[in-house]
Amino acid sequence: MGEEAAGDDEFDRLSASDGREIVEDRGRVMYWEVGLPSGDDLTPLSQMLVPPHLASAFSVKPEPPRTDMDVQRASQYTISNLRRTAPSPASTAALRNFSPFSPDESLGFEANDLVENGDSCGHISRSGQISPSAALEEAESSAPVAEDSGDEPSSSRNPKRARLVWTPQLHKRFIDVVAHLGIKNAVPKTIMQLMNVDGLTRENVASHLQKYRLYLRRMNGIQDDSPSLPDHLLTTMQPAKKSLHEQHAPYTPLQYPMPTMIPVPTFGMAPPHGHGVRIGMVPTMEHQGDGRYAFEQHYNGALGERMKDW
DNA sequence: ATCCCAATAT
DNA sequence: CATATTGGGA
Numbered sequence: 001m002g003e004e005a006a007g008d009d010e011f012d013r014l015s016a017s018d019g020r021e022i023v024e025d026r027g028r029v030m031y032w033e034v035g036l037p038s039g040d041d042l043t044p045l046s047q048m049l050v051p052p053h054l055a056s057a058f059s060v061k062p063e064p065p066r067t068d069m070d071v072q073r074a075s076q077y078t079i080s081n082l083r084r085t086a087p088s089p090a091s092t093a094a095l096r097n098f099s100p101f102s103p104d105e106s107l108g109f110e111a112n113d114l115v116e117n118g119d120s121c122g123h124i125s126r127s128g129q130i131s132p133s134a135a136l137e138e139a140e141s142s143a144p145v146a147e148d149s150g151d152e153p154s155s156s157r158n159p160k161r162a163r164l165v166w167t168p169q170l171h172k173r174f175i176d177v178v179a180h181l182g183i184k185n186a187v188p189k190t191i192m193q194l195m196n197v198d199g200l201t202r203e204n205v206a207s208h209l210q211k212y213r214l215y216l217r218r219m220n221g222i223q224d225d226s227p228s229l230p231d232h233l234l235t236t237m238q239p240a241k242k243s244l245h246e247q248h249a250p251y252t253p254l255q256y257p258m259p260t261m262i263p264v265p266t267f268g269m270a271p272p273h274g275h276g277v278r279i280g281m282v283p284t285m286e287h288q289g290d291g292r293y294a295f296e297q298h299y300n301g302a303l304g305e306r307m308k309d310w
Numbered sequence: 311a312t313c314c315c316a317a318t319a320t
Numbered sequence: 321c322a323t324a325t326t327g328g329g330a
Contacts, residue, residue, distance in 0.1 A: 163320090163323055187313065202312090207323060210315070312330100319325070 164204045173197065174208060 166174070177194045178186045188206040195205070 161324095166322080189312070203324070206313080207325085211322085213314090314330080315328095317326085320323085 161201075164200070166208060170197065171208075174205070174212075178209075178212070 164170075173195050174191065177191050181190060181194065186209075188202045188209055191209065192200055192202050192205045
């Protein structure tokens with residue numbers, strides 16, 4: 001012991017100490033506004049950043065102007081998220097040195113990915129969608145968030161949540177996070193937190209993770225010899241042998257230029273013999289010739305924009 | 311409480 | 321088929 005704790009507990013304090021106090025009624029966090037330019041110095045929300053003629057010259061489609069309501073909602077959402085976040089040492093540590101994703105990366109996670117769940121059929125009743133503020137917080141990309149006027153109580157208790165669709169972007173994010181956290185920390189809750197996609201639940205991740213693990217198992221486990229590897233080795237996925245201090249590899253750059261090949265550190269459970277298997281990489285199965293490996297091939301069915309990097 | 315996994319449901 | 325939900329054991 002000894003040493004000293006770094007002084008960046010801002011988040012911890014924020015949520016730990018009496019969170020209620022720093023939040024003003026309107027969902028406004030004064031703390032965040034200290035030192036920021038006043039409203040008068042900022043470009044009005046309603047004003048476009050790119051002049052119309054410039055925009056058209058470059059085929060930039062103008063975005064719908066944000067309103068104060070949008071901002072407020074986004075703020076609300078962030079606040080509630082911070083409140084419910086449990087300051088686990090591991091996850092906070094992970095959060096600290098996790099580089100943010102490229103801001104322009106569209107996750108395509110929105111009304112698009114949440115298909116109409118239920119009953120009846122046909123058109124989309126505005127009953128189950130994640131908060132539109134997603135557009136502000138996360139990715140915004142192409143979200144036909146056509147509602148402008150009527151303020152939807154979208155986040156009001158929607159008993160039935162729509163099914164999540166794991167788009168390639170979403171999946172990539174998932175993969176990135178899993179790769180970044182060591183095996184050790186790649187658990188649903190942490191993954192969910194790091195992915196930082198609003199509306200994404202722990203069970204969404206858990207379910208996906210389960211499937212993903214099955215997939216990995218098939219890939220790694222199907223080695224001709226020593227077929228009977230004790231499954232607890234598989235299911236537990238022991239980090240082989242390494243001190244649990246730095247399997248992290250905070251050095252792992254999360255932005256690979258190429259969409260394929262996912263470097264997953266320490267993933268494979270080395271077969272008893274320890275040779276012949278190129279572990280450490282998650283196969284991308286580019287052999288599209290006949291690859292009938294469960295996990296990936298299904299991913300091209302839909303709107304032609306799927307699969308890619310399983 | 312959370313995780314993990316298999317089975318089952320939608 | 322892809323996800324969600326559930327049940328039971330860590």
